Amino acid sequence: MHFYRDIPYRFSKISNIYSMSNQNIKNHPMKRLLTVKEAAIYIGRSVPAVRELIWAGKLPIIRPDRRISLDINDLDRWIEQHKTTYTY
Numbered sequence: 001m002h003f004y005r006d007i008p009y010r011f012s013k014i015s016n017i018y019s020m021s022n023q024n025i026k027n028h029p030m031k032r033l034l035t036v037k038e039a040a041i042y043i044g045r046s047v048p049a050v051r052e053l054i055w056a057g058k059l060p061i062i063r064p065d066r067r068i069s070l071d072i073n074d075l076d077r078w079i080e081q082h083k084t085t086y087t088y
Helices: 007-022 036-043 047-055 072-081
Strands: none
Touching: 036 047, 036 072
């Protein structure tokens, strides 16, 4: 895949994931477990970067079988822990 040709696809995936968080929970429950690829899109990192975070023990995973899943609540917690403000 060429990066620039893939941009429309990437934006459609991002909008799909963000729309999950905006859905009415009573009518359409939000997806709680994400694949590594979906998690990478959600936190704005590459798939290899997310894998590095997993291997370094910085992101907990759910692995009931061979597939790796990440809890969206853990991703939100990771984002909150890494927020900072810029000071001069």
